[in-house]
Amino acid sequence: MPDLVVRDLTKTFPSRSDPVEVLRGVSLSLSAGENLAVLGPSGSGKSTLLYIIGTLDEPTAGTVELFGENPFALSEPELARFRNERIGFVFQDHHLLPQCTVLENVLLPTIARGASSPAHDVRARKLLDRVGLGHRLDHRPAEISGGERQRAAIARALVLSPRLLLTDEPTGNLDRASADAVGALLLDLQRQENLMLLVVTHSQPLAGRMSRRLELSEGKLIPAL
Ligand code: ADP
Ligand code: MG
Numbered sequence: 001m002p003d004l005v006v007r008d009l010t011k012t013f014p015s016r017s018d019p020v021e022v023l024r025g026v027s028l029s030l031s032a033g034e035n036l037a038v039l040g041p042s043g044s045g046k047s048t049l050l051y052i053i054g055t056l057d058e059p060t061a062g063t064v065e066l067f068g069e070n071p072f073a074l075s076e077p078e079l080a081r082f083r084n085e086r087i088g089f090v091f092q093d094h095h096l097l098p099q100c101t102v103l104e105n106v107l108l109p110t111i112a113r114g115a116s117s118p119a120h121d122v123r124a125r126k127l128l129d130r131v132g133l134g135h136r137l138d139h140r141p142a143e144i145s146g147g148e149r150q151r152a153a154i155a156r157a158l159v160l161s162p163r164l165l166l167t168d169e170p171t172g173n174l175d176r177a178s179a180d181a182v183g184a185l186l187l188d189l190q191r192q193e194n195l196m197l198l199v200v201t202h203s204q205p206l207a208g209r210m211s212r213r214l215e216l217s218e219g220k221l222i223p224a225l
Contacts, residue, residue: 001068002029003163004053004196009062010219011048022048024219026062032163035190035197037207039224040216046200047168049216053198054166055083067163084112088157088165090186092172094149096141096156102128103137106156113160120159127155131185147178154185164196165189171206183209 011023022045030036040046051057053064055071064071071082096105106124110116116124128134131151133144141149150170157165167186171179183206190197199210207213207224215224 002031002034003067004028004030004198005063005065006053007063007065009049009052009064010060011045011052011057012060021219023052023059023216026216026219026221028214028221030164030196030198032196033191033194035187035195035199035210035212037210037213037224038198038200038216038221039202039204039207039213040200041202044216045219046202046216050166050168050198050200054087054089055079081113084109085160086162086164088160088162090150090153090157090165090167090170092169094141094153096149096152098141101138101140102133102144102152105141105152106159109156109160123161124155124159127158128152130189131155145178147174147181150174150178150182151185154182154189158189158193161193162195164198167197167199167201169201169203170199171201171203179203179206 006026006028009023009026013020013022026049038046052059058072067086071079074082103124106128107116107120110120128137131154133148133151136144171182174182187209199206201207213224214221
């Protein structure tokens, strides 16, 4: 059984006029060590799908099974812990805290768990080395480049060794060279850590790196080129 199984997902947002049907029956599955791109133009529902798979929003209908569990059946604190341990997120904006150093930012998810341990510190430093920021540990986000900030955000997403990495337009704010480097890095890390990687993006070059590509069209997933 794949670790991620999405079945017949629908999502409708209420609105003052007609309700907005964003997802109209989306199914997909992903196993450890697999990566997948979901393409689609702006407004096609990519972020909506990613938030639901990431348990940040609930579907209108349909199911998400993650690691054999229905996350939406968990209590709020259980779900927060589940998400913190199992799922890493990288968004278009890095969301690093400006007052914290690069290393402190990467350690933030470990603090949410209680306290960071020496093992967390080792893991954070190793990841920062791995993403090419070993020499920038004490810099603040304003003191590094956009590509470096996104690399730090990737290290932060992986610090607790999640099994699923969800990325929403991770190269959307970057120039072409930095975007290429971040795309290559995501895929390298996915392979090294045997992760499930889901990338939602409108970027063809980024999606082109992934093994499988699907496209959201009128609320459904269709094969993409
Ligand atoms: P994408 O990420 O592909 O650009 P989104 O998932 O952000 O698309 O949005 C898809 C559609 O759903 C858009 O029409 C958007 O306006 C609508 N939408 C997203 N979130 C909400 C919300 N919280 N309330 C109402 N409509 C929303
Ligand atoms: Mg989006």
